[in-house]
Amino acid sequence: MDREAVLAWLKDHPAAVHGDPTQLMERFEKEVRRHAEQHAWRAAKAHVDDRMHEWEQQWGYHSSEAYAAKQVCPELARELKRMEPHFEKGDEPQLVGEGLFGTLEPDARILVGDWIREVANDVEHRIWQQVVQYTQDRGRGLVREGRVSEDTNWDRTAAFQQQAARVAKILVDELEAHTPPDA
Numbered sequence: 001m002d003r004e005a006v007l008a009w010l011k012d013h014p015a016a017v018h019g020d021p022t023q024l025m026e027r028f029e030k031e032v033r034r035h036a037e038q039h040a041w042r043a044a045k046a047h048v049d050d051r052m053h054e055w056e057q058q059w060g061y062h063s064s065e066a067y068a069a070k071q072v073c074p075e076l077a078r079e080l081k082r083m084e085p086h087f088e089k090g091d092e093p094q095l096v097g098e099g100l101f102g103t104l105e106p107d108a109r110i111l112v113g114d115w116i117r118e119v120a121n122d123v124e125h126r127i128w129q130q131v132v133q134y135t136q137d138r139g140r141g142l143v144r145e146g147r148v149s150e151d152t153n154w155d156r157t158a159a160f161q162q163q164a165a166r167v168a169k170i171l172v173d174e175l176e177a178h179t180p181p182d183a
Contacts (some may be wrong), residue, residue, distance in 0.1 A: 003029070006115045009108075017106035024103060028116060031096040034180055036087070040127035041179035043085045044135070045168050045172055048076055052168035058161035065148035068163035073139030073171065084128045087120045089113070095120050131175070138171060162182040 001009075003025065011178060017024060052053035061122040093101045104112055142148045148167065158166075 001111065001115055003115065004120075006112060009111060018103045018105075024100070027100060028096050028112065029119065031100065032108075032116050032120050033052055033123050036123035037096045037127050038165055038180050038182075039085065039087075039120075040124045040131060041175055043083075044080055044128075044131045045175035045179065047080060047083065048135075048168050048175060049172050051076060051079070052093070052165050052172060055161040055165035055168060058159070060160045062152075062154055062157040063160040064150050064152045065163050065166060066143045066150040067152075068160055069139035069142045069148045069167045070166045071139070072164045073142075074136055076168070076171070077136035078126075080135055081132045085124060087117050087124065089117065091120070092116045118171065124160040134178075135171065139167070142167065142170065 007025050010017050010025070014021075039088065092109070095116055101109065101113075135172055143150065147170065150155075157163070
């Protein structure tokens, strides 16, 4: 059901909602979009952070940071592409806030909840595609910007896995910076 149909239903059933239906729908939409966007960026950050800690524990051949960046970022993007999160029934209070969702009677919660999940999953899918593309492109961007070294001297480089962990740390920090703040 689209936003207008949900709003019309709420207006036709004033006992099912405590407050102005139009204002509530605007607040629902604002909150669900913000929370879905936060969720996508945080989920990606958590995965990259986990991978960073795995790499920190490994040893291997030496490489430049640039080589690691060009290998690691596309690998992380492929992993992220396969793990897109989705919101399920029951996630609505977390998406709009317990108090705001509580302004609805049970019948309205079902109807509005379906719409909330639909909006949240649409927003998260769009953001997730941006996250994957950002991650895919970031390795070459780090090289271009000079944020990682292209030095290949054995005496001045670390193992690939340590370089990968360093690149992942940069990516974790950047993903955190992209995450919208809490309201």
